[in-house]
Amino acid sequence: MSAPTVANPSLQAGSIAVGIGACVLGAPVRYNGVGKKPSDPVKRLGECFTLRPFCPEVAIGLGVPRPTIRLVGAETSATRAVDSDTGEHDVTAALGQSASMFLANNENLYGYIFVKASPSCGMERVKRYNDSGNVIANDAIGIFAAALMAANPLLPVEEDGRLHDDHLRESFVTRVYTYFQWCELLKTGLTLHTLQKFYARHKYLIMSRHIPTYKAVGSLLAQSNSESIDALGHRVITLILDALKRPATRAGHTNALQHIRGYLKRDLDKEEKCALNEVIEQYRSGDVPLVVPLTLLRHHFRQHPDAYIEQQVFMQPYPDTLRLRNLI
Numbered sequence: 001m002s003a004p005t006v007a008n009p010s011l012q013a014g015s016i017a018v019g020i021g022a023c024v025l026g027a028p029v030r031y032n033g034v035g036k037k038p039s040d041p042v043k044r045l046g047e048c049f050t051l052r053p054f055c056p057e058v059a060i061g062l063g064v065p066r067p068t069i070r071l072v073g074a075e076t077s078a079t080r081a082v083d084s085d086t087g088e089h090d091v092t093a094a095l096g097q098s099a100s101m102f103l104a105n106n107e108n109l110y111g112y113i114f115v116k117a118s119p120s121c122g123m124e125r126v127k128r129y130n131d132s133g134n135v136i137a138n139d140a141i142g143i144f145a146a147a148l149m150a151a152n153p154l155l156p157v158e159e160d161g162r163l164h165d166d167h168l169r170e171s172f173v174t175r176v177y178t179y180f181q182w183c184e185l186l187k188t189g190l191t192l193h194t195l196q197k198f199y200a201r202h203k204y205l206i207m208s209r210h211i212p213t214y215k216a217v218g219s220l221l222a223q224s225n226s227e228s229i230d231a232l233g234h235r236v237i238t239l240i241l242d243a244l245k246r247p248a249t250r251a252g253h254t255n256a257l258q259h260i261r262g263y264l265k266r267d268l269d270k271e272e273k274c275a276l277n278e279v280i281e282q283y284r285s286g287d288v289p290l291v292v293p294l295t296l297l298r299h300h301f302r303q304h305p306d307a308y309i310e311q312q313v314f315m316q317p318y319p320d321t322l323r324l325r326n327l328i
């Protein structure tokens, strides 16, 4: 496939750092001194992100090997991480502080990959026990994971096991690149103009995921009331990243493809229009992946460049080498 016409600066930006539970990368840091075998999705992500491994339990000095810990508490809001044997060694505060320590040492961080089921690193559905050692629910969040998410609610996060799902992985990668571009924008200074430009570049990407968000952000920016630019920017990026958490759908992508097709209406002849309509319909009905209509669109925009479409992140939100658009 020839090089795309679109220009997405973040794709040439070099390393984008993403934190990850060290055991997921194979480091021998688990309680039993064994790491996990890195999965194919994690290895793939390692080709485009700089993965920064971290083990909060080792960071707080628990050592390897070590007794296991578990979450205990009658409420999810009041879980404590204690050793599984006696329940007397409470490491809740230390694990929470390890999140601040990690963030302080990794300022330019654009995502984090947590570890399924871990009382420290689990993002969701971690086992919660009562004081007698019986499981009472699977609804807790690991202490380190909860502290990291609270410290930076915008940081895109995912769990290692969920990365096997193509749609969840695609959503995570899209959010990491979007968040990276947001942080780059902040470095250059946020103004209403630069915020509107950011939204304009992401217009079809947002539209493809969640039309209500696309409309809500548009009207927020049009009103531009007395709210400070930082507060407005925070509201906008929160809405956008929330929308991008939604897995992509064929209906949403088809809608964006059809809108983008409209920019070619004066440039294509009847035959070319029919062929383009056909592949968009094949995509909508599930016969071909997203890369097929996109490749044809890119081909047409190479022949008939359009400045507005060239800046659309939807056309290339992440490197093609990830092959995610062959899967959705």
Ligand code: SF4
Pocket: 021, 022, 023, 024, 029, 030, 031, 054, 055, 056, 057, 058, 115, 118, 120, 121
């Ligand atoms: S799940 Fe977290 S705390 Fe446990 S070994 Fe892996 S990185 Fe360390």
